[in-house]
Amino acid sequence: xxxxKILLDGGSGTLRRMADFGVNHREIDTICYTHMHxxxxxxxxxxxxxxxxxxxxxxxxxxxxxxxxxxHSYYDKLMEIYEQWVLPEGLxxxxxxxxxxxxxxxxxxxxxxxTEHLDHSVTFRFKxxxxxxxxxxxxxxxxxxxxxxxxxxxxxxECALPxxxxxxxxxTPSKCGRLAAAANCKRLILTHFYPPxxxxxxxxxxxxxxxxxxxxxxxxxxxxx
Ligand SMILES: [Zn+2]
Ligand SMILES: [Zn+2]
Numbered sequence: 220x221x222x223x224k225i226l227l228d229g230g231s232g233t234l235r236r237m238a239d240f241g242v243n244h245r246e247i248d249t250i251c252y253t254h255m256h257x258x259x260x261x262x263x264x265x266x267x268x269x270x271x272x273x274x275x276x277x278x279x280x281x282x283x284x285x286x287x288x289x290x291h292s293y294y295d296k297l298m299e300i301y302e303q304w305v306l307p308e309g310l311x312x313x314x315x316x317x318x319x320x321x322x323x324x325x326x327x328x329x330x331x332x333x334t335e336h337l338d339h340s341v342t343f344r345f346k347x348x349x350x351x352x353x354x355x356x357x358x359x360x361x362x363x364x365x366x367x368x369x370x371x372x373x374x375x376x377e378c379a380l381p382x383x384x385x386x387x388x389x390x391t392p393s394k395c396g397r398l399a400a401a402a403n404c405k406r407l408i409l410t411h412f413y414p415p416x417x418x419x420x421x422x423x424x425x426x427x428x429x430x431x432x433x434x435x436x437x438x439x440x441x442x443x444x
Contacts, residue, residue: 221325225249227343227354230258234265240439244269245276249324252286253356254340255293264301271307278309285329287339288316317341332367334358336388342367350444353404357411359387360394365401373444374404375436377411381419392421396428410436 224246226233237244244266252260270276284290291314298306306312315322317331318341330344336357342364344353350372357377358364368374376398379389390398392409399407407429409421425433434440 223249223324223327225251225324227251228253228259228356229262229266230256231261233262234269236438245273248281249283249285251329251343251354252284252290253342253354254287254337255290256337256357259356260293264297264305267301267305267307267310270310271305276307278307279311280309281311281313283324284312284314285317285322285331285343286314287337287341288318289339290314290316330367332363334364334367335361344368344371352444355390357388358390360390360398365398368398368402368404371402371404373406373408373442374399374402375408375410378409378416378421379411379413381416382424383419384415392416392419392424393428396425399425399429399431399433405431407431407433408436408442409433 226247229250234244294314319333320331322329322331326347328346330346331341334340334342334355336359340356340358342353342355342358344351344367352373352375353368353371354375355364355377376395377390378392378395380386380391382391382393385391395407395409407425421435422433
């Protein structure tokens with residue numbers, strides 16, 4: 220079977236936390252970025268740097284990046300600064316920009332759609348023929364996300380701020396509950412918490428709108444899909 224190890228976003232600290240939980244970053248062959256904000260992308264340079272200086276990383280190899288429109292130019296700018304220091308010989312980086320697209324990766328189909336956060340923001344729905352996962356990245360409540368997440372088995376959704384601090388471009392527990400109910404997902408996992416939201420009772424707020432199972436993600440959490 221054609222197996223892939225996919226990293227979904229990778230902000231500062233991602234590599235370090237992977238090491239803490241014994242997740243081998245050397246096995247990553249694909250990265251899916253939802254948008255270019257630094258809390259979702261900053262560990263790309265440390266990852267490449269580690270490949271260059273870790274002689275146990277097998278070369279040659281390809282690192283496939285699936286990312287929103289504009290990622291090519293973002294990456295080229297990073298390489299203007301860092302290429303000589305971080306890119307190992309034998310590493311081929313391929314970049315595929317997506318918006319509303321479908322990508323095939325072995326037996327995996329990835330449906331990409333837009334969501335409301337940045338103009339280029341995308342979501343990823345992973346399909347293998349069995350259970351499906353949708354990862355929202357950063358988002359606001361919007362109809363396109365409801366459609367993208369329709370009836371999905373696991374909805375991994377951001378929940379950045381408490382209801383009392385609601386802003387455009389991010390979710391709150393109420394918005395998450397309403398969106399999960401509208402999309403009719405089978406299971407909801409929330410992530411991307413800014414500290415103030417963790418001082419509120421997220422689960423009870425979400426459950427006012429959504430009757431299915433809800434969990435709060437944490438570093439090292441394992442989810443079987
Ligand atoms: Zn963002
Ligand atoms: Zn973010």
